Amino acid sequence: MQWNEDVVELDQFGKWKLILMNPERFQAGNIAILKRGKKIVLIDSGCARNYEKLVKKVANKDYAPFFLVNTHAHPDHTGANVEMAGEGAMVLAHRNARQHMVRYGLPGESGLPILTFRRRMTLYAGKQRMRLLSLAPGHTDGDLAVWVPEMNLLHTGDVFMSRDYPLIDSNSGGTILGLIRSVNRLVRRSDRDTVIIPGHGDLAGRKELVQYQNMLVNVTDDVQYHKNLGLDLESIRDLNLTKKYDKKWGQGDLITGRQFVGFVYNTLPDATISPSKKELPGHKAHDHDSGEPEVCLSHLFVKRATLEVGEKGRAALSFDLNDRDAGQFDAGVQDRLTGLSSSKAWSARDLVSDGGTGPSALFSFELRGPAEDERFLILDGRLKRTSFDDDRMTIEVAFDADDFRSEHNSDLASGLASDGVIDLASVRIDQMQSCPLGDT
Numbered sequence: 001m002q003w004n005e006d007v008v009e010l011d012q013f014g015k016w017k018l019i020l021m022n023p024e025r026f027q028a029g030n031i032a033i034l035k036r037g038k039k040i041v042l043i044d045s046g047c048a049r050n051y052e053k054l055v056k057k058v059a060n061k062d063y064a065p066f067f068l069v070n071t072h073a074h075p076d077h078t079g080a081n082v083e084m085a086g087e088g089a090m091v092l093a094h095r096n097a098r099q100h101m102v103r104y105g106l107p108g109e110s111g112l113p114i115l116t117f118r119r120r121m122t123l124y125a126g127k128q129r130m131r132l133l134s135l136a137p138g139h140t141d142g143d144l145a146v147w148v149p150e151m152n153l154l155h156t157g158d159v160f161m162s163r164d165y166p167l168i169d170s171n172s173g174g175t176i177l178g179l180i181r182s183v184n185r186l187v188r189r190s191d192r193d194t195v196i197i198p199g200h201g202d203l204a205g206r207k208e209l210v211q212y213q214n215m216l217v218n219v220t221d222d223v224q225y226h227k228n229l230g231l232d233l234e235s236i237r238d239l240n241l242t243k244k245y246d247k248k249w250g251q252g253d254l255i256t257g258r259q260f261v262g263f264v265y266n267t268l269p270d271a272t273i274s275p276s277k278k279e280l281p282g283h284k285a286h287d288h289d290s291g292e293p294e295v296c297l298s299h300l301f302v303k304r305a306t307l308e309v310g311e312k313g314r315a316a317l318s319f320d321l322n323d324r325d326a327g328q329f330d331a332g333v334q335d336r337l338t339g340l341s342s343s344k345a346w347s348a349r350d351l352v353s354d355g356g357t358g359p360s361a362l363f364s365f366e367l368r369g370p371a372e373d374e375r376f377l378i379l380d381g382r383l384k385r386t387s388f389d390d391d392r393m394t395i396e397v398a399f400d401a402d403d404f405r406s407e408h409n410s411d412l413a414s415g416l417a418s419d420g421v422i423d424l425a426s427v428r429i430d431q432m433q434s435c436p437l438g439d440t
């Protein structure tokens, strides 16, 4: 779906209409107007210099009062807040976003949010539910996404730009690991029919968001690896780690690959020591290649797992450790799915070693259904307990119970929503937290 006009109106959402405005080829943040009769909800207000166009759209039409949601604090998304408040807008934002606006001195006082929240909030425009989801500190620490379940519409704010690498505003609390967590969550929220409005750029779908997610994880992993080797930022930039992604994510005029690598490098934690590897009772610790430092943002890929779903988001994931071993383990599948060489993956036993990766550490689980099913789900979960029965390993995980209340259409999601045992073709487990310090 291409969106290159200044104003586009979409009628595919039944009684609600989506109006998109971007007067400057995506330099200013995208503005979305959701409209039904005399009800409107605005998401972001663009750049100050473009406010007249927006005022023309909403002025003198008896819309007031109406909601204006700011996805975050940056001035290219709040530029017409003052004028919109003058037209009767009630401005909403994440609590931290309001603090940043006050600090920036933009927008002017009358355009500041009058209502803020920290975790989540639901708006009702008539019967239409709009969920404001507070995200992890990624682009800034005041990011939110807007999810409209009945329209299957997701506005990501600047956590996602459809033609550019992301900007990570560390002065406003943004970090790469938070950005990845936020994107994981948005991928989880969406299905193949979801219309995704990025902060800047063309409308997109889940496919683009998943490609973007893979790019983020792979570039971050590479930067972490070289940072752990002791390379400084300029040397890492010269490695051109984003080369294979530049065609897709270097298309816009906003953020280059070199800048993105800088954001990643500067917001990754400094820890270079991997968690200690403790030998488990009855099992030998995995034999690591001592010449290669472990990376902290790591992946484990297992095949043919089963997931037993319990109550309140609890689930037990079981798989055969031998499937990971050389010879039986299909490294090609792993390379294809993760874009990483198998030598960088951790062994399953590392998941249970102490020093930070033990119980309650946060992981991201990518679950794939039967082999021919291309669909997959990504869930964040906390490790609760691990156990072994010969070479069969079981990981008990607490997922966010909300994620089990399915708003997805896939068979996998509906399987998760009901108790029982699900067969999975594969599971990829990523550690999505900062690298803990070991005792070595």
Ligand SMILES: [Zn+2]
Pocket: 072, 074, 139, 158
């Ligand atoms: Zn921004």
